Amino acid sequence: MQWKEHVKDWIYFSKKERLGVYIMGSLIALLWVLPTFFTSDIHPLEPLNFSIVQLDSMENILLTRDVKQASKSFKSNHAAPHPYPIGSATAMQSKEKISIIDVNIVDSASLERLPGIGEKLSARIVKYRDRLGGFIDINQLREVYGMTDSNFFKFRGRVKVEKGFTPIKIQINKASYRELRRHPYIHHLFAKSVLAYIQSHASISDLEALLAIGSLSKDEVLKVAPYLDFRL
Known part of the structure; x- marks a missing residue:
């Protein structure tokens, strides 16, 4: 019976030890049972099946977006300064260049500064103005020798009457024949007809009398009428 005592002593556990054994056994059983109550909802990630072309396209889109954003930021931070400081001499000169000039008082040097008019054309304009007696309409500038429609439309908005x-x-x-012929609107036949009418009728009293001269067209008479004085 002595060996039984030895076995009993060997397998004997104290109260604390038994409590530890119970707790350990419960934890093991719990860990064994718990997985049966939970199923895995985690699905494996599916690969993104993008081709190389698609990946390059997406990369280009991202790069383009970044470039646009950078460009906007640069423009806002580097706004172009005013071409001329306000009140500066250069700004005043620029303002003078776009001013509208009176074609009946301007000189040839000022005309040269207009777009489409050079040295020769400006001199012709002044000469034609003197022969006319002054421009009554800016479209008369188109009658100047050497003036093209292209030249005229370049400066039309910069001149006035x-x-x-x-x-x-x-x-x-x-007026003598020479004086009549000096005017651009009075040709040889016009001048001769006027002088012949005056010799036979003493004078031309008004525009109607001038229109009555058979050799002159109505258009010719009306064109020159603003430049005629019928006083005796």
Whole structure:
């Protein structure tokens, strides 16, 4: 019976030891049972089946977006300065260049500064203006020798005829043939017809009398009428 005592002593556990054994056994059983109550909802990741072309396209889109954003940021931070400081001499000169000039008082040097007009054309404009007695309409500039429509439309918005301008007029009843012919609108037959009518009728009293001269067309008479003075 002595060996039984030895076995009993060997397998004997104290109260604390038994409690530890119970707890350990419970934990092991719990760990064994718990997995049966939980199923895995985790699905393996599916690969993204993008081709190389698609990947390059997406990369280009991202690069383009980044470039646009960088460009906007640069523009906002580097705004272009005003071409001329306000109040500077250069700004004043620029303002003068776009001012509208009166074609009846401007000189040839000022005309040269207009777009489409050079040295020769500016001199012709002044000469033609003197022969006319002044421009009554800016479209008369198109009658200047060497003036093309292209030239005219370049500066048309930069010139004007002052409202109420009165041109220099020809005293038709006193003018000589040479004086009549000096005007661009009076040709040889016009001048001869006027002088012949005056010799036979003493004078031309008004525009109607001038229109009555058979050798002159109505268009010719009306064109030159603003430049005629019928006083005796």
